[in-house]
Amino acid sequence: MKKPSPRWPSHPRSLHSWQLARLRSYLRDTVLPFSAHYRRMFAKEKLSPDQLRSVDDLRRIPFTSKSDFLPGSDGSDPVRDFVLVPDRAVLSRRPSTILRALLHGKASVAEGFEREFRPLLLTSTTGRSAEPVPFVYTAQDIENLKVGGARVYEVCGANREMRMMNMFPFAPHLAFWITHYGGAEFGTFVLGTGGGKVMGTEGNMRLMKKIKPDVLVGMPTFLYHLLLGVVKEGIELPNLQKIVLGGEKAPSGMRRKLRALAQQMGAPKIDVLRSYGFTEAKMAWAECPFDENAGSAGYHIHPDMSLIEIVDPKTGEPRGEGEPGEIVFTPLMARGSVVLRYRTGDCTDGGLFYEPCPFCGQQIPRLVGEISRNSEIRELQINKIKGTLVDFNRLEHVLDNVDHVGTWQLELRKHHDDPLDVDELVLHVAKADEYSDAQLRQMLDERFASEVEVHPNRIEFHSEDEMKTLQGTGTQLKEQRIVDHRPGANGNGAANKAGSERKSELSGQTQQ
Ligand SMILES: [Zn+2]
CATH class of the missing domain: 3.30.300.30 (ANL, C-terminal domain)
Structure with missing residues (x-):
């Protein structure tokens, strides 16, 4: 199983060609042979991965959007066509398969295919009246989720001694699972409470009193209700250093209110950091600790796993570095459910930036700005x-x-x-x-x-x-x-x- 590599070129142009090379081999070896939807699409467009030589060439791949997941009038379920279904005959021709069979035997090859392609986990979108759209993960996707999740902990400036509480709801939603798997991979104590629906605010407060957490992770409105209760009860949480938010927007005013509540609980200085992710990415990204007066450096995107584009929301034309627009997502390592050039419907008023982060110094693409939904x-x-x-x-x-x-x-x-x-x-x-x-x-x-x-x-x-x-x-x-x-x-x-x-x-x- 291929492990995500933390090394990538720093200069934007070399980074793009490095990502395009990854994309070409990902499409050639994995997506096109096994995805019914993209096999049809590439045939219809008469497009082959080798034609994707520059960022501009990406335009040749038509966008995928939410409407592609809607059931057909004949009752067909197009969501299934986005799941990679392996073909043993094709797999057996892969050079890596032949080598593995020679070195480790056929059973090892079969086990490798199982881990690469068998769906083991599912998260779905949260629409209440529309059908939720399920996205499946294989063992390899869970590995990506662990590594990507652990990087979120790193970006947020966590350390292994910190005690954390994961207050996202127990549900088939990305937020809970990335916090869970990322914490296990990072190697720190993360207690999942399941949020308000499982233990109520009182149950969460009792655990906070006991654990004295260093980090709280959850949805802003829920955490706000919870911390109001904590202050009202006179509970002190002097260890609290970070609040990491996900699942809904959290503009600066909300972060300021959470910091003020933390101060009243005896936590004088805390980072309130946001994360951004969505079901279709099977991944989330976070802000690193920043100076509130200078403003956030944006969400740190790991370019070995994901290729993010910003496009004009009306015309779909690509936008340049630092220009605002709609966020478009392409995975580079996913198995299970796979979408290419997925239009999120989320627009950033900032854009993608490539220079080193002014706060943590990492040379990593950053998605800067406030994100809102079309x-x-x-x-x-x-x-x-x-x-x-x-x-x-x-x-x-x-x-x-x-x-x-x-x-x-x-x-x-x-x-x-x-x-x-x-x-x-x-x-x-x-x-x-x-x-x-x-x-x-x-x-x-x-x-x-x-x-x-x-x-x-x-x-x-x-x-x-x-x-x-x-x-x-x-x-x-x-x-x-x-x-x-x-x-x-x-x-x-x-x-x-x-x-x-x-x-x-x-x-x-x-x-x-
Ligand atoms: Zn940073």
């Missing part, structure tokens, strides 16, 4: 005349960045619950401090108008406990920050023009 720009029927496009990414940033707002939920409704009436936007807020309701209401109304040119129809204030219930802390796998209560929004879709894919984003949002 699908979170939604059309609302604010008045009867025409639809209005509202950027929910920006609303999330606004809400997370207002200091007086602790947690929040945006609710979409129909006026009078009448499917034919106009849409309403209701903002639910649990305050972080004693700031006056009237002043906060006015401030939020103004921020909405200036950022997205709509006003919330109502702003309702709630206690922290009421907000936990609204968001489903302890009952849902993920806190519900944007909910759609319009008639038909979760049923036949009559009220939601955007169709089923967008609906899933309303409740599921950022993957992992």
